[in-house]
Amino acid sequence: MTKEKSSLRIALVCNTAWAIYTYRRGLLRMLTERGAQVTIIAPRDRTFEPLMEMGCRCVELPVASKGTDPRDDLKTLAALYREYRATRPHIVFHYTIKPNIYGSLAAMLARVPSIAVTTGLGYVFIQKSRTAQVAKRLYRFAFRFPREIWFLNQDDHAAFVHENLLAHPDRARRLHGEGVDLDEFAFEPLPVREDFVFILIGRLLWDKGVAEYVEAARRLKARFPHARFQLLGPVGVDNPSAISRTDVAQWEAENIVEYLGEAHDVRPLVAAADCVVLPSYREGVPRTLMEASAMGRPIVATDVPGCREVVAHGENGLLCEVKSADSLAQALERMMTLPAEERAAMAQRGREKVAREFDEKNVVERYKGTIHAITGISL
Template identity: 90%
Template sequence: MKKEKSNLRIALVCNTAWAIYTYRRGVLRMLTAHGARVTIIAPRDRTFEPLTEMGCRCVELPVASKGTDPREDLKTLAALYREYQTTRPHIVFHYTIKANIYGSIAAMLARVPSIAVTTGLGYTFIQKSRAAQIVKRLYRFAFRFPREIWFLNQDDHVAFVHENLLAHPNRARGLHGEGVDLDEFAFTPLPARENFVFILIGRLLWDKGVAEYVEAARRLKARFPHARFQLLGPVGVDNPSAISRTDVAQWEADNIVEYLGEANDVRPMVAAADCVVLPSYREGVPRTLMEASAMGRPIVATDVPGCREVVEHGVNGLLCEVKSADSLTAALERIMTLSPETRAQMAQRGREKVAHEFDEKNVVERYKSTIHAILGISF
């Protein structure tokens, strides 16, 4: 049955409300501007308030990000099923592993159409643990049910096909990153100064390559006293790969890194840096790198799925080997010792690449077309 836009109910489900607020504001603006009633279902955090101010309804969701305790996961499944049964959303978008798995099952049970967005495969495809094998089996079952499954990069799609996790391969779709607002992340000229500032932005996880970054900083600071190495992002998060505040405090005491804490707006820190670094072990398509490149910052990242979608080696940044402090050290030294003119060219090419490939407007159009295809509503 065709729905009216003013009666349209759409839910977005994630393991953090922060991620929905940070990465999908353009989609939320489009939906609320057209009168849709948008519900955000996620664990409560500081972004519930700004999401509510945007016109969204926020519902607290119990999610245990660490481990695979079936009792905790059943609580997540039951909570989602009750919410879908009560509010009857016309379509639900699920993000991150547990929301994808248990949300897809709950939506099927409640007879609600759903879309699964794989925002990155995380520890499931990095580790060879028993828990990872369980998650793959759950994916194989749960991904029978979504109307579509979106992959942010081709490598993740290939991994799912290789592991035989897609019961309906024809439902897979590519979404080239989740986009950047090019007006919000405007091009900013590189600083002119003697110091050289590197910054790593994101949740502080071992899987993000923080250990390799700290080791590279330790080596380079001994030879380049003017180099500074910063960390920006939440510490001690609910994740199996989380880094403790104690670890960070020790690095600060050893004068290796500067910890900047957390920030709702990363733009001042990016503008103050010369290079943004992400030595991650695997990504979807990292927002940090897209935003940095949009603002005209050369980037250094590992040659892994997701990162190589954004970094074109030698064009807008450099790629290094994964889990290699040696390779990362060499890449950071190379960036630091390039001429200002060469770095400025990298900065400009980075902006052009993001504008061409990762404009948020294209992502918003994908949501519009998908809603139209499933519900018959045009925006």
């Protein structure tokens, strides 16, 4: 007998509530509309209020994303264990490194089924530090316990297999990105004007290739006065690779970039740009690029895991070498000097690719199927 769906209790755990609100609204809408009790467990930020307005319960979680003090991590583990014991969710989805590791352990201790979603490997697979090595050992131990482990791209899955981090390789699943709402991110024709606007959107981290972007901008502005280079996203975030507001202020003082701060709604800023840029060192499947392509913006990105899932070189954008300001500058110049009709064709192909491969509706169906398979509850 199928259980009543109104009794379904689901928790989503992340190192920022903002990421759950920004990237998984379609999932949250589906769950709350169908009567599920949804709990968001994350550090408190400005998105707690809109999440609660959607019908979610929000629980503040202590997570030291930048920290390496085991005492802080034990606080995260203990807080999650207490929450799971008290509320007995039918299933928990963990996102990002520390929730993946300590949440998986807490769920096992509380005897609650969990899914680990690796949204991108970040510093653990970019850096060769002792901290990264410890994180891999923790992954290897904690990933014995989730019912399934979801990877957003093939490269991340292969990296875990190569490093022997999966005790149960048969539990690995591929989720082709987290999807984009094609109605919300509707196609917009490219602007017609003298200026050419590039925009980099995301948390301002060195690992996102911001330094290479600024250096490429510095070189190109000298030769192309009509080129503008924008940065959109939070500075000084809780991440080992965070860029400070002082760094950004220096670039502004040199008249290299325009810093746009943060935006609740990125769509007007994407629509006002000619090209979206992400010179990242590694990604899961970057939401900003899916949204940009959905809106018909050509992309320049690095040829790295995640970015190459979204960008087909020469079709809907251009790929460049990672950590190379030279290669990035060449790609940006090529994009800027393409005939307008070629950029328009790229824009159209980008929209078609996202509609074909990254429609959020397919991702939501995947969650529904997994929830039913594990809990026996239909949505």
